Amino acid sequence: MMFSKACEYGIRATLYIxxxxxxxxxxxxxNIAGKIDSPEAFTAKILQQLVHHDIIHSxxxxxxxxxIEKHKLPDITLAKIISAIDGDHLFHGCVMGLSICADAHPCxxxxxxxxxxxxxxxxxxxxxxxxLSHGLETGLTFLKQ
Amino acid sequence: MMFSKACEYGIRATLYIxxxxxxxxxxxxxNIAGKIDSPEAFTAKILQQLVHHDIIHSxxxxxxxxxIEKHKLPDITLAKIISAIDGDHLFHGCVMGLSICADAHPCxxxxxxxxxxxxxxxxxxxxxxxxLSHGLETGLTFLKQ
DNA sequence: TTAATTGCGGACATATTTGTCCTTATTTAA
DNA sequence: TTAAATAAGGACAAATATGTCCGCAATTAA
Numbered sequence: 001m002m003f004s005k006a007c008e009y010g011i012r013a014t015l016y017i018x019x020x021x022x023x024x025x026x027x028x029x030x031n032i033a034g035k036i037d038s039p040e041a042f043t044a045k046i047l048q049q050l051v052h053h054d055i056i057h058s059x060x061x062x063x064x065x066x067x068i069e070k071h072k073l074p075d076i077t078l079a080k081i082i083s084a085i086d087g088d089h090l091f092h093g094c095v096m097g098l099s100i101c102a103d104a105h106p107c108x109x110x111x112x113x114x115x116x117x118x119x120x121x122x123x124x125x126x127x128x129x130x131x132l133s134h135g136l137e138t139g140l141t142f143l144k145q
Numbered sequence: 146m147m148f149s150k151a152c153e154y155g156i157r158a159t160l161y162i163x164x165x166x167x168x169x170x171x172x173x174x175x176n177i178a179g180k181i182d183s184p185e186a187f188t189a190k191i192l193q194q195l196v197h198h199d200i201i202h203s204x205x206x207x208x209x210x211x212x213i214e215k216h217k218l219p220d221i222t223l224a225k226i227i228s229a230i231d232g233d234h235l236f237h238g239c240v241m242g243l244s245i246c247a248d249a250h251p252c253x254x255x256x257x258x259x260x261x262x263x264x265x266x267x268x269x270x271x272x273x274x275x276x277l278s279h280g281l282e283t284g285l286t287f288l289k290q
Numbered sequence: 291t292t293a294a295t296t297g298c299g300g301a302c303a304t305a306t307t308t309g310t311c312c313t314t315a316t317t318t319a320a
Numbered sequence: 321t322t323a324a325a326t327a328a329g330g331a332c333a334a335a336t337a338t339g340t341c342c343g344c345a346a347t348t349a350a
Contacts (some may be wrong), residue, residue, distance in 0.1 A: 008242030061317020097153030206347020
């Protein structure tokens with residue numbers, strides 16, 4: 001896959017939390033892992049990363065859980081989630097792994113690869129959790145099988 | 146990075162072998178690893194995969210080494226090298242890791258992701274080792290720093 | 291035939307990713 | 321105050337990717 005497992009779980013989890021935050025509901029780790037079909041303890045680690053990156057918010061104690069402030073939703077893009085979890089090496093570095101590869105000293109595939117990567121980055125920058133939750137609400141798309 | 150280390154080495158190695166085959170020179174593992182700056186023993190494993198996939202050809206014994214039949218060069222695409230080494234899961238599967246995700250039952254990011262992936266696939270399908278070696282020969286691009 | 295050179299392939303070693311377990315701190319409700 | 325529910329986080333475990341080592345087989349040249 002293009003992204004790590006951690007990233008896939010992170011995107012699904014953020015989206016599930018977002019859906020619930022739109023309805024002013026806070027959700028627990030157990031609830032999230034159950035609904036997005038991910039390993040619970042591993043998902044906990046990923047949620048912690050997202051909390052540290054200030055993408056989601058957590059509340060401890062009974063009735064605690066995870067939530068996202070509604071006004072943040074349009075600002076949380078796929079690119080931000082991916083950078084928080086996988087780092088931004090997907091958006092940098094040579095296709096062939098050369099340490100020196102730039103417009104002025106390109107590897108053989110540099111030009112065509114940069115074009116695609118730019119388009120990928122644009123797409124991930126322009127796709128927000130708010131956008132994605134819209135399709136889910138209207139039943140056009142799905143989070144589970 | 147988008148591809149595995151093995152894949153990066155595989156692309157660099159294939160390209161280096163291609164350059165030499167154009168000059169009717171066979172190259173040894175040691176030579177290849179030295180020139181593309183990759184770990185020798187690990188590169189050996191990758192070259193074996195490429196041999197098994199009939200992408201490169203090997204000759205045992207003294208004066209042996211690796212080569213590519215010239216007429217094959219235009220047919221060896223980046224996509225084929227990547228599939229041989231990493232498999233084709235880059236070109237399949239859901240961005241979010243859902244097992245059921247298709248046009249008829251799409252995950253929230255399905256549509257925009259499929260578009261990018263299609264463009265990536267097209268680029269990798271249309272970029273041959275022959276094309277890439279051209280830039281190297283003319284000094285427009287580089288294989289090493 | 292012998293020695294040198296090379297690819298092949300199995301076994302092993304290390305690093306990273308993925309995943310689990312358990313204790314602690316925090317909060318709520320009884 | 322006590323018990324239950326929750327997130328936080330450290331330590332560990334398993335799986336996968338990356339990398340190394342060594343002996344074997346094939347080929348060539350002396």
